[in-house]
Each structure stands twice: as C-alpha cells, then as structure tokens.
Amino acid sequence: MESTKTDRSRRYLNPYLGGVLLGLVLIAANYVAGRGLGASGAVKSVIVAATDVIAPAHVKNNAYYSEYAKQHSSPLKNWLVFQMAGVLVGGFLSGALWGRLKLKVEHSPKITSRKRLLMAGTGGILFGFGSQLGRGCTSGSALSGMAVISVGGFITMAAIFGTAFMLAYFFRKNWI
Amino acid sequence: MKPRVILSISVVSLGLLIAAVPQNTTHPYKLTADQLLEEVKGRQQYFSPDELADMLVNKDPSIQLIDVRSADEFEKFSLPGAINIPLTDLLSDQYSDVLNQDVKMNIFYSNGTVDANQAWLITRQLGFENNFVLEGGLNHWVETIMNPEKPAATNPNEELARYDFRLAAGSALGGGGAVNAAIVATGDQGGAPKPIVKKPAKKKASGGC
Amino acid sequence: MGPLVVNEIISENTNFLLAFLIGIGFGLVLESSGFSSSRKLAGVFYGYDTVVLKVFFTAAITAMLGLLFMSLFGWIDLDLVYVNPAYIPSAIIGGVVMGGGFIIGGFCPGTSFCGAAIGKLDAMVFIGGLFIGVILFSETYGLWDKLYMAGFQGSPKLSESLGMSDGLFALFLILAAIGMFYVAEWAEKKFPREEY
Numbered sequence: 417m418e419s420t421k422t423d424r425s426r427r428y429l430n431p432y433l434g435g436v437l438l439g440l441v442l443i444a445a446n447y448v449a450g451r452g453l454g455a456s457g458a459v460k461s462v463i464v465a466a467t468d469v470i471a472p473a474h475v476k477n478n479a480y481y482s483e484y485a486k487q488h489s490s491p492l493k494n495w496l497v498f499q500m501a502g503v504l505v506g507g508f509l510s511g512a513l514w515g516r517l518k519l520k521v522e523h524s525p526k527i528t529s530r531k532r533l534l535m536a537g538t539g540g541i542l543f544g545f546g547s548q549l550g551r552g553c554t555s556g557s558a559l560s561g562m563a564v565i566s567v568g569g570f571i572t573m574a575a576i577f578g579t580a581f582m583l584a585y586f587f588r589k590n591w592i
Numbered sequence: 593m594k595p596r597v598i599l600s601i602s603v604v605s606l607g608l609l610i611a612a613v614p615q616n617t618t619h620p621y622k623l624t625a626d627q628l629l630e631e632v633k634g635r636q637q638y639f640s641p642d643e644l645a646d647m648l649v650n651k652d653p654s655i656q657l658i659d660v661r662s663a664d665e666f667e668k669f670s671l672p673g674a675i676n677i678p679l680t681d682l683l684s685d686q687y688s689d690v691l692n693q694d695v696k697m698n699i700f701y702s703n704g705t706v707d708a709n710q711a712w713l714i715t716r717q718l719g720f721e722n723n724f725v726l727e728g729g730l731n732h733w734v735e736t737i738m739n740p741e742k743p744a745a746t747n748p749n750e751e752l753a754r755y756d757f758r759l760a761a762g763s764a765l766g767g768g769g770a771v772n773a774a775i776v777a778t779g780d781q782g783g784a785p786k787p788i789v790k791k792p793a794k795k796k797a798s799g800g801c
Numbered sequence: 802m803g804p805l806v807v808n809e810i811i812s813e814n815t816n817f818l819l820a821f822l823i824g825i826g827f828g829l830v831l832e833s834s835g836f837s838s839s840r841k842l843a844g845v846f847y848g849y850d851t852v853v854l855k856v857f858f859t860a861a862i863t864a865m866l867g868l869l870f871m872s873l874f875g876w877i878d879l880d881l882v883y884v885n886p887a888y889i890p891s892a893i894i895g896g897v898v899m900g901g902g903f904i905i906g907g908f909c910p911g912t913s914f915c916g917a918a919i920g921k922l923d924a925m926v927f928i929g930g931l932f933i934g935v936i937l938f939s940e941t942y943g944l945w946d947k948l949y950m951a952g953f954q955g956s957p958k959l960s961e962s963l964g965m966s967d968g969l970f971a972l973f974l975i976l977a978a979i980g981m982f983y984v985a986e987w988a989e990k991k992f993p994r995e996e997y
Contacts, residue, residue, distance in 0.1 A: 428841075431852045432599040432982075434834030435859020441826040442864040447871070448811070448819045450804030451883040452864075453827055455910035459931050463939070480942035498817045500914055502824020503831070507918030510832035519920040522839055536839075536923040539906015540913070540930020541937065543899050547910060548938035549945060550895020552885065554909035555827075557892075559857060561885040563864035565967060567957045568887035575896020580904040584846035587904050591843040592994065596986065600979045603862055607972035610869045615966050624809055719880075 427514065442563050449495055452560020456547035458500035460484065480548075496556075526589050535590055550575070628716065637712050638727040639699050641736045642754065645761040648672055656696040657726075660711045661703065671701065671733070672765055679707050682714060692720040701726035701733070738762045803877035828915055837916040839907030839923060846904060849994035851985035858978040865971050887954040894948065906930065 429437075445453050464484050468475045475481040511517045523532035547553040550572050552561070558576060561569015631637065647655050648671075657674035659666045666676040677687050679702070691698065692715075700708035700723065708725045715723045726733065735741075740758035743751040805811045811819070834856050835841045844850025871877040903909055908916060908927045916924025938945070960970035 428835035428852070429830075429833040430595045431834060431855035432595045432859050434830055434852075435856040436599070436863050437830045438827070438834070438856060438860035439863025439867060441823060441830060442860060443867040443871070444826070445820075445823050446864070446868060446882050447803040447877055448805050448823065449816060450807040450881050453823075453911070455914060456931065456935070459910065459928075460935050460939075463932060463935055478939060478942065479946065480939045493817070495816065495820045498820035499824035499827065502821040502826075503828035503911065503914045504824075504918045505821075506825035506828020506830075507832040507837060507915035508828075509825070510829045511837065511919030514833065516832075516837070516919050519922060521922045523923070524840065532923050533926045536906050536908070536927040537930040537933075539902040539904075539908065540927035540932075541934040542902030542930075543906060543908075543910060543927075544902075544931035544934020544936075545938045546895045546898030546900075546902055546934075547931075548895070548935055549891050549949060550899060551888065551891065553899065553911070554857075554903075555911040557885055558896075559861060562861040563868060564879070564882055564884050565865065565958045565960050565970060566885040566887065567954065567959045567962055568885040568892050570959050571887065571889065571892045572885075572896045572899075575893050576900045576903060576909075579897045579900025580846050583901060583904045584843075588847065590905075591840055591907070592847050592849065596982055599859065600982070603866065603975045604972075604979070606866050606870075607862075607968075607975040610866060610873070610968035611966070611972040613873060613968065615872075615968060624807075 439563075442560065445499075445560075446563070451495070452556065452563060453499065454496045454552065454556030454560065455500060455503070456544065456553040457556055458494065458496040459544065460548065461494040461497050524589065524591055532590070535587075628713070631716070637709075637716070637723070637725045639724050640727050641733045642758070644699065644726055644733075645737050645758065645765065649761050649764055654697055656690070656698050658690070658698050658700050658711075659702070660700050660707050665703075669730075671730075674701070677711075679711055682711055691715050691723065692718070693722065696722065698723045699726050700724065702729050703731055704729040737765070802875065803871070804881050807881045808878075827911070828918065831912060831915045832919065836912040837919050837921060837924070839912075839916065839921070842909075842912060843904065843907050844994075845985075848988035848992035851989055854985050855982060858981060862971065862975050862978050865974065869967055869971055884956040884958060886956045887952075888950065889952040889954060891949050891951065902934075 428434075442452055445451065464475065464481055467481060468485065475485050508517070521529040521532055523529060527535075543553065547556075550557060551568070552558075552572065554573075554576060558569055558573035562573060563569075644655075644657075655673075657671050659670050659674045659676045660679045660682070661676075662678050663676055666674075666678075670676070675690070677690070681687065682691070700711045702708045705725065705728060708729060712723055712725045728736075737758050740755055740762065743755055745752075802808060802810075805819075806813075806816045831837065835852050836856070841850050842853055845853040868877065868879060868882070872879045899909070906913075906927050908924055910928075910931055913924045913927040913931065917928055942949075958967070960967045963970065965973075
C-alpha cells in the first residue's frame with residue numbers, strides 16, 4: 417500500500433489499521449453505552465427537538481415523532497447527538513492534522529459542481545429516508561449490527577452495498 | 593510484511609481461538625435496582641393461595657411448586673407436586689435447569705414469605721423469568737385452603753362461593769397435612785420433557801442510528 | 802463489567818462525555834482513513850479504491866472479536882448490548898433506498914458529517930438532504946407504518962439462526978472478509994486510477 421503520491425493531504429491511514437482502530441472505537445461504544453455507533457439517529461433527534469420547539473402539537477400528532485419523544489426525555493440529550501458532535505470535532509482535528517481543511521466541492525471532472533451538489537442533496541434525501549425505514553444507517557445498523565452479529569445488521573448491510581453495486585454502472589460518470 | 597498479511601494472520605488466529613473456546617454463558621445481574629423495585633411495587637411476583645389452588649385442582653401443567661425450606665421440613669409436609677430446593681442450595685448447578693427456563697412457572701414457597709421472596713429476588717436478579725412466590729407462604733395456605741374460615745351467611749355470594757371452592761380444593765389436595773405421594777410423583781415424572789433452557793430476557797440499551 | 806451505562810456504573814452525564822469522546826475517535830478514524838472524500842468512498846463500487854470495504858469489514862471483525870473476547874473474560878455482558886431488531890421487509894427496502902442514496906450522494910450519514918467537518922460543501926448539502934429525508938419519512942409515516950412494522954423477528958443473532966456458536970460464526974466471517982480483501986486488492990490493481 418505504498419503510495420507514490422507525495423502530496424501530504426492525500427495521505428491516508430492504512431485501511432486495515434483504520435479498520436482496527438474503528439473496531440476499537442466500536443468496542444468502546446458498546447462497552448460504555450451497550451450500543452454501537454450511529455449517525456442518522458442524531459439527525460432524527462435534532463429534528464424531533466427542533467419540531468418540539470417550533471410546533472409541539474405536531475410532535476404529539478405525528479405517530480413517528482411522538483413515539484420517539486416518548487422514549488426520550490429530552491431529544492437533544494441523546495447519546496448519538498453527543499457522539500455526532502464528537503465526530504465533527506474528530507473529523508476537523510484529523511483534517512487539520514493532515515492539511516485537508518479546505519472549503520470545496522469534490523467531484524469528478526466530468527460533471528459540474530452544481531450537478532455534484534444536486535446529486536449530493538438527492539442522495540442525502542434518499543439516505544435520510546432509507547435510514548428511518550431501515551432503522552439505522554451504515555454505521556448504526558450495518559456496522560454496529562454486524563459487530564453484534566445481528567440478523568438485521570447483515571440484511572441492511574447486504575441491501576445497501578448490493579443496491580449501490582447494482583446501480584453503480586448508471587452513475588459512473590459522477591465518480592470516474 | 594504487508595498490513596493485509598499481518599491483519600489476516602492475527603484475526604485468523606484470534607478467530608480460531610474464539611471459535612474453539614466455549615461461549616461465555618455466565619449471566620451476572622440482569623436487572624437494575626429500579627426495575628426490581630418496580631416489579632416488587634407491582635407485586636407481580638405473587639400467586640395467591642386461591643389462584644394456586646385453582647391451578648392445582650385443574651392439574652395445570654404450567655406450574656412447578658418449589659419448596660425452599662430445608663429437606664427435613666419438606667419430608668414432613670409439602671404441597672402436591674412440589675420439589676425441594678432448599679434456599680441454601682439455590683445457586684447449585686443441579687437446579688439451574690429448573691430455575692432458569694422458559695416453560696413452567698416456578699412458584700416458591702416457604703412457611704411464611706421471607707425465604708420464598710429471597711429466592712425470588714436472587715433468581716430475578718440473575719435475570720431468570722417465570723419465578724413467582726406463593727403469597728403468605730404455607731401458613732397462609734393452610735389458613736385459607738386447608739382450614740377455610742366459614743364466612744357469615746350474610747356475606748355476599750362470592751365470599752360463599754370462594755369458601756366452597758376452598759373447602760373442595762382443600763379436600764381434593766389432601767388437606768390435613770399428609771403428603772400425597774401420587775400427586776408429587778405426577779408433578780415430577782422422569783419422563784416429562786426437560787425444560788428448555790432459555791437465555792434470560794434481554795433488557796438492553798435502546799438502540800438507534 | 803460493561804456495558805457501563807446499562808449496569809449503572811457511570812452516571813448519565815459521564816456517559817454523554819464519553820459519547821463525545823467516542824465520537825471524536827470515530828471522526829478521527831473516519832477522516833484519517835479517507836472517509837471524508839466521496840470519490841474515495843464511491844471507489845469501492847468501481848474497484849479503483851476499496852478503502853470502504855477494507856475499513857468496514859476490518860472494523861466489523863475487530864469489534865466482533867473484541868466483544869466476544871471481552872464476554873469470555875467477563876468484562877461485558879453481551880445480553881445487555883443492543884442487538885438491532887430484525888424487521889425484514891423494512892430492513893431490505895430501507896437498505897435499497899440507502900444504497901441508492903449512497904451511489905448518488907457519495908456519502909453515508911457518518912461520513913458526510915466527517916466530510917462537512919473538513920469543509921466539503923457537497924457533504925454539507927448531503928447533510929441537508931438527510932434532514933429533508935428524515936422529515937419526509939416522519940411526515941408521511943402514515944403511508945409506511947405497515948411496512949415499517951411488518952415482519953418482526955425479534956432481535957435474532959445470525960449465529961443463532963444458523964445454529965452455530967458466536968465464535969465459529971466470527972471465524973467464518975473473518976475468512977470471508979480476508980477473501981474479500983484479496984479480491985479488493987486485485988481489483989485495485991486491475992482498475993487503477995491515479996488521480997481522483
């Protein structure tokens with residue numbers, strides 16, 4: 417895995433070392449909180465909290481919100497919200513360390529920035545929707561689920577990567 | 593060496609190791625004090641003597657009486673179908689199949705309530721389900737079922753009906769104290785299927801990505 | 802003995818502090834592995850960069866092994882660890898929608914936060930999309946609640962469903978993962994792409 421690239425900002429951790437470290441983080445999460453990592457849950461938490469401020473009646477009326485609000489005394493006081501705040505800090509630290517802090521839109525030379533942003537937004541909407549239906553995203557359901565050998569985790573993992581592989585051909589221009 | 597080779601060698605050897613050792617099946621304390629207090633407050637662990645008598649008369653197969661008094665006391669008198677697990681031997685391995693299972697409802701009893709409740713508390717904290725306590729213990733049982741007090745004729749009909757039931761149950765269950773060996777045997781036949789040992793109910797952290 | 806929170810060994814506020822620290826670790830590892838770059842992430846689907854597959858599976862088997870060993874040593878009670886419930890139809894359909902989102906958007910939720918942290922504008926837009934998607938689902942929940950709740954299977958473990966011990970399952974998964982790593986490195990040689 418010796419890279420010929422000399423640019424410091426393109427140097428990354430060896431993927432296997434990164435994987436082992438990520439596994440250790442996941443073990444720590446399970447050891448402390450009895451659960452794995454997660455990202456989409458934090459988004460949901462923030463949304464429920466915000467809706468509760470703007471339109472509390474709406475939270476009560478919406479079955480999906482109220483179910484969530486019932487289980488959590490204060491939606492913002494949520495494990496995943498704190499964890500995702502940490503991810504922002506951790507990502508920033510690593511970016512600063514490797515000289516990767518830069519405002520930019522990353523895209524294939526074959527497409528414009530505008531198209532890339534449009535695609536990113538669309539992908540985000542799909543991912544947000546799917547993560548709610550599938551009860552968790554790549555980190556919460558697939559990765560954490562696999563670590564505890566849950567059937568649900570393996571199904572979600574197979575569905576996400578299987579679909580992305582199948583659709584990869586149609587979106588190749590966006591990436592290569 | 594390439595990182596992949598290092599990783600492969602280490603995870604395969606660890607994998608072989610973990611596949612070879614038996615899974616850790618020790619189950620330490622399962623319930624938090626709060627959860628336990630909730631159950632105690634709700635008195636969910638109790639069976640009343642009337643409920644028990646009804647089930648015994650109907651030969652309900654789903655219950656297993658467990659006498660937590662000493663073996664001597666058990667010899668002298670026990671309830672029909674009961675088995676003896678002295679409180680001091682509660683955690684002995686030979687009884688774990690009986691106490692930690694998913695098929696029958698175990699009902700602990702002792703003379704009063706204290707020993708049976710202690711047995712319940714210990715097994716419940718271990719996360720075992722299906723364990724209960726005979727409310728009031730044997731003393732209460734004898735009072736209500738074996739020597740029921742005849743209610744005054746002015747009492748509501750339910751009281752009288754309950755008295756009749758207790759009287760009938762008392763005689764059917766061999767009132768007066770002698771152990772009915774036949775019933776004891778049917779309750780604990782060797783041919784009966786062994787209870788399936790199930791993992792205790794899982795009370796986990798809430799999930800959520 | 803873990804999990805610390807479930808067993809009430811640490812207080813709620815300590816738990817949140819630890820959540821924040823764990824998040825920092827999560828972010829650090831993701832970013833330094835290159836998960837803040839959507840083109841690096843998408844590479845796995847074209848074979849030119851399989852870092853996602855390597856990191857993902859290495860992490861999964863590391864965590865699985867770690868948890869099993871910790872359970873063996875009595876450091877953690879795996880019965881108290883959250884096992885995702887299996888609702889088969891919604892897991893599959895949700896996963897398919899997420900897969901579409903992945904190949905179109907180039908991020909998953911965790912990595913998009915990472916990308917946003919180092920200033921990737923596309924990652925920020927992706928996060929905006931995430932919010933819209935979650936709101937969309939919640940607002941139209943009435944249309945999906947049957948699908949959402951269908952096919953509940955409890956919280957089964959795959960090892961139990963296959964009738965093997967957790968350890969044996971872990972060994973098989975490790976062998977499968979190593980097989981995939983070899984294929985991945987072969988693919989990287991076959992579909993090289995110097996600059997992306």
